[in-house]
Amino acid sequence: xxxxxxxxxxxxxxxxxxxxxxxxxxxxxxxxxxxxxxxxxxxxxxxxxxxxxxxxxxxxxxxxxxxxxxxxxxxxxxxxxxxxxxxxxxxxxxxxxxxxxxxxxxxxxxxxxxxxxxxxxxxxxxxxxxxxxxxxxxxxxxxxxxxxxxx
Numbered sequence: 001x002x003x004x005x006x007x008x009x010x011x012x013x014x015x016x017x018x019x020x021x022x023x024x025x026x027x028x029x030x031x032x033x034x035x036x037x038x039x040x041x042x043x044x045x046x047x048x049x050x051x052x053x054x055x056x057x058x059x060x061x062x063x064x065x066x067x068x069x070x071x072x073x074x075x076x077x078x079x080x081x082x083x084x085x086x087x088x089x090x091x092x093x094x095x096x097x098x099x100x101x102x103x104x105x106x107x108x109x110x111x112x113x114x115x116x117x118x119x120x121x122x123x124x125x126x127x128x129x130x131x132x133x134x135x136x137x138x139x140x141x142x143x144x145x146x147x148x149x150x151x
Contacts, residue, residue: 037139041129041139049091056079056080057077057079061076066143089115093113095111101130105133125148128146
């Protein structure tokens with residue numbers, strides 16, 4: 001990885017810290033690639049989902065949209081209520097794909113994995129996120145699409 005202070009990377013850099021990422025607040029002005037930001041986000045999102053789903057509300061805004069198995073939800077409260085009503089969820093992430101979006105203020109992320117509801121059998125899922133910068137080094141989930149995969 002290139003040092004941001006010496007040469008400009010081929011891809012626009014993304015500020016490294018999220019206000020909702022306590023671990024990353026230790027290095028608040030470091031430049032990270034879209035891949036590094038996405039990987040940190042995915043780790044934080046699913047760990048938080050598995051341990052305290054209510055805290056996911058800080059990742060969404062009132063303009064955030066989620067489509068869950070074809071059902072639309074808008075706003076942090078509505079989205080978190082849907083996720084909470086699913087029961088106790090645990091995730092196992094299998095893959096994460098990321099691309100910078102049309103502007104350097106957006107990142108798109110596609111995640112696949114398995115989840116278990118209340119300790120049941122694993123179910124395959126995929127989830128798409130669009131992160132939007134809300135300020136220097138701050139991102140929120142603007143769009144989220146979730147689907148279970150049936151083979």
